[in-house]
Amino acid sequence: MMEPTFRASMNWLHTWFGVVLGSLLFAIFWMGTLSVFDKEIDRWMMPASRLALPADFSYEAMRPAYQAALAAKSPSVLLLVPTERNPVITALWRATDGSFAQHMFDPRSGAELPDQGTLGASRFIYPFHYSLNLKVLGLGYWIVGLCGMVMMALCVSGVVIHRKIFADFFTFRPERKIRRATLDLHNVAGVLGLPFHVVISVSGLVILFSLYFPSSIWAVYRQDIRLFGREAYGSYVRPPAKQAADLVSFDTMVAKAKSVWGQGEPNYLYVFHPGDAAAYVQLNRSSEDVVSNISYVAYVDGVTGNLLSASKPEKPAAVTQRFIAGLHFIQFKHWTLRWLYFGLGLAGCVLIATGLLFWEESRRERHRRLGLAGARVVAAVMVASVTGIMIATLAFMVTNRALPPGASAAGLERGAIEVVVFHLIWLLTLAHAWAFAGRAWISQCWTISVLAIAAVMLNAATTGDHLVRTIAHRRLWPVAGVDAMLVISAVVAAWTALRLARRGQTDAEAGA
Amino acid sequence: MKTFARTALAIVGGYLGTSAIIAALAMIAVAMVGMERSEAATLGSMLGFVIYLGVMIWSFAEPALIRVTLWLGAVTALSLALIFLLSRFQA
Amino acid sequence: MTAMLMLLAGWSLLAASQPKQFGRIISHGHVPGPVRIAMRSLGAVLLLAALVILVRVEGGSFGALVWACLLSISAIAVALVLAWLPRFTSRA
Numbered sequence: 001m002m003e004p005t006f007r008a009s010m011n012w013l014h015t016w017f018g019v020v021l022g023s024l025l026f027a028i029f030w031m032g033t034l035s036v037f038d039k040e041i042d043r044w045m046m047p048a049s050r051l052a053l054p055a056d057f058s059y060e061a062m063r064p065a066y067q068a069a070l071a072a073k074s075p076s077v078l079l080l081v082p083t084e085r086n087p088v089i090t091a092l093w094r095a096t097d098g099s100f101a102q103h104m105f106d107p108r109s110g111a112e113l114p115d116q117g118t119l120g121a122s123r124f125i126y127p128f129h130y131s132l133n134l135k136v137l138g139l140g141y142w143i144v145g146l147c148g149m150v151m152m153a154l155c156v157s158g159v160v161i162h163r164k165i166f167a168d169f170f171t172f173r174p175e176r177k178i179r180r181a182t183l184d185l186h187n188v189a190g191v192l193g194l195p196f197h198v199v200i201s202v203s204g205l206v207i208l209f210s211l212y213f214p215s216s217i218w219a220v221y222r223q224d225i226r227l228f229g230r231e232a233y234g235s236y237v238r239p240p241a242k243q244a245a246d247l248v249s250f251d252t253m254v255a256k257a258k259s260v261w262g263q264g265e266p267n268y269l270y271v272f273h274p275g276d277a278a279a280y281v282q283l284n285r286s287s288e289d290v291v292s293n294i295s296y297v298a299y300v301d302g303v304t305g306n307l308l309s310a311s312k313p314e315k316p317a318a319v320t321q322r323f324i325a326g327l328h329f330i331q332f333k334h335w336t337l338r339w340l341y342f343g344l345g346l347a348g349c350v351l352i353a354t355g356l357l358f359w360e361e362s363r364r365e366r367h368r369r370l371g372l373a374g375a376r377v378v379a380a381v382m383v384a385s386v387t388g389i390m391i392a393t394l395a396f397m398v399t400n401r402a403l404p405p406g407a408s409a410a411g412l413e414r415g416a417i418e419v420v421v422f423h424l425i426w427l428l429t430l431a432h433a434w435a436f437a438g439r440a441w442i443s444q445c446w447t448i449s450v451l452a453i454a455a456v457m458l459n460a461a462t463t464g465d466h467l468v469r470t471i472a473h474r475r476l477w478p479v480a481g482v483d484a485m486l487v488i489s490a491v492v493a494a495w496t497a498l499r500l501a502r503r504g505q506t507d508a509e510a511g512a
Numbered sequence: 513m514k515t516f517a518r519t520a521l522a523i524v525g526g527y528l529g530t531s532a533i534i535a536a537l538a539m540i541a542v543a544m545v546g547m548e549r550s551e552a553a554t555l556g557s558m559l560g561f562v563i564y565l566g567v568m569i570w571s572f573a574e575p576a577l578i579r580v581t582l583w584l585g586a587v588t589a590l591s592l593a594l595i596f597l598l599s600r601f602q603a
Numbered sequence: 604m605t606a607m608l609m610l611l612a613g614w615s616l617l618a619a620s621q622p623k624q625f626g627r628i629i630s631h632g633h634v635p636g637p638v639r640i641a642m643r644s645l646g647a648v649l650l651l652a653a654l655v656i657l658v659r660v661e662g663g664s665f666g667a668l669v670w671a672c673l674l675s676i677s678a679i680a681v682a683l684v685l686a687w688l689p690r691f692t693s694r695a
Binding site: 006009010012146153157202205206210212216218219228231324 | 550
């Protein structure tokens with residue numbers, strides 16, 4: 001592989017890193033793009049959470065959630081404040097057997113909402129994006145991390161090998177042969193979206209800087225490593241007193257925090273040592289009014305409501321890290337920007353998919369001549385990586401609406417069944433693509449179309465929130481958005497299937 | 513199998529080398545420039561991604577594999593030496 | 604407001620692109636030198652103007668971020684329109 005020139009070596013890097021990791025990269029970008037609207041997909045998958053945020057929300061409504069965690073004897077409980085996009089009180093705590101519990105409560109009455117029996121987007125799609133849901137040894141994080149680095153290397157090498165980058169800036173010729181058209185689209189998506197692809201990759205990595213590059217932290221802190229959190233983020237810790245005590249009014253605690261912040265609302269309350277005399281609460285100011293994912297925390301005594309400590313990162317490196325992280329987390333309240341990120345994410349998916357397709361098309365002749373058996377497997381993997389994962393995702397959503405509440409099978413809870421269906425269907429698309437090599441793309445496009453419409457119809461059937469109704473009620477707009485996207489996807493998939501079929505026909509007639 | 517060796521060197525060797533470099537840089541920042549510990553640690557870590565990208569690209573661009581091995585090894589060794597020396601003088 | 608800016612950024616990219624893509628829109632058209640420079644200058648100015656307006660409306664970081672995203676999205680939109688334009692103009 002000793003390539004003589006820089007361009008040749010970058011060509012090799014781009015081709016092989018792209019081919020080997022392309023499938024994973026597509027999965028990460030696909031799940032990431034969907035995660036832009038994870039909270040909206042949550043509303044779609046958890047009908048009981050399709051609530052309106054009360055204008056006069058009282059923080060005291062969070063007490064029943066706190067008490068539930070107290071009853072479960074959890075050492076701490078994270079209480080998420082309801083927002084427009086997530087209009088429920090979410091409580092996370094640890095049960096005595098060590099497992100995590102997540103429960104939703106009505107924002108007005110504080111009453112617990114019925115278990116929706118699903119992981120939804122925020123607990124399946126979003127974690128898949130940053131960890132592939134591979135928890136063993138944190139392996140998923142490292143694979144995604146490597147993919148992030150490789151994505152940047154692919155961007156750099158892609159620019160190097162692009163011959164007439166400025167002359168071909170807007171060049172996309174869909175009327176040409178499929179190889180040329182695919183490459184054109186790959187270049188357009190890549191070059192025109194380059195700032196996004198690079199920034200989204202590096203910002204994603206920077207979020208987990210302490211996981212991926214801890215050596216600088218170790219070297220500077222050595223045995224005082226626990227001080228890093230305190231010095232960087234002002235975290236406060238104190239042990240429990242082992243004496244029972246009630247938690248002061250939630251409104252009191254929030255008022256105290258707000259007096260420190262000046263303006264702003266909390267986005268979560270983290271109660272440590274619930275029910276204890278030494279209980280304390282960490283309140284974090286919502287950063288939805290800024291780009292940065294900056295955290296301004298106030299620690300309040302749980303029994304008296306007095307301020308214990310408050311801090312926000314103000315030193316340059318920490319502030320920069322939060323800003324870069326904010327560019328990726330996009331927790332700000334800005335609908336235009338959210339839709340722009342969604343669009344650019346889709347461009348990234350198109351970039352990766354066309355890259356894989358171009359490589360496959362380029363090698364098709366050579367592989368056919370050589371009669372390589374592996375070529376068929378590789379082609380099948382490509383189909384499964386793109387349309388396959390889309391079908392699996394839609395199957396996940398369809399299953400969510402099709403299963404009755406409280407369903408279980410073979411010892412699996414409802415949420416687990418949805419996950420199993422996702423993976424099984426994904427595997428099936430691989431098998432299908434291998435078996436029906438010629439028509440795989442077209443059949444899978446049609447499947448996407450059918451599943452997307454099925455999802456919309458099942459939502460209407462099981463919840464009564466059909467498109468006309470959801471557009472009319474503001475609190476149901478997230479559902480309308482998801483349904484609308486599903487309908488658009490169905491149309492695009494069908495159009496693609498038809499175009500592929502027509503092109504297949506003309507190619508066959510031309511004796512290609 | 514030169515390809516495999518180069519790839520392994522770029523990904524694994526590059527990662528370890530980068531980690532050594534940023535650790536050394538962070539310690540230098542604290543010892544010589546008087547930067548705060550948490551700042552140096554965070555900055556070093558963030559720089560790691562940029563440095564690692566550069567190392568990765570260069571590992572494939574440099575035609576002679578031996579040169580990649582030697583340079584990466586040398587810079588890593590130098591970084592480790594700096595870390596050792598600075599840790600002696602720190603506390 | 605933001606819609607107008609999107610048009611600004613998009614249109615300007617279109618203007619900046621016409622020198623090369625001219626041939627696709629007006630079959631075998633050729634852009635004379637001074638016209639090309641004027642088009643590109645105007646395109647660049649429009650892009651920057653969009654940034655200025657966005658920063659003024661949204662504030663520094665949001666403005667710049669929206670501009671950066673719009674730049675890419677509108678460029679892609681222009682490329683897609685140019686891709687299918689010959690199909691429409693050839694019928695004329």
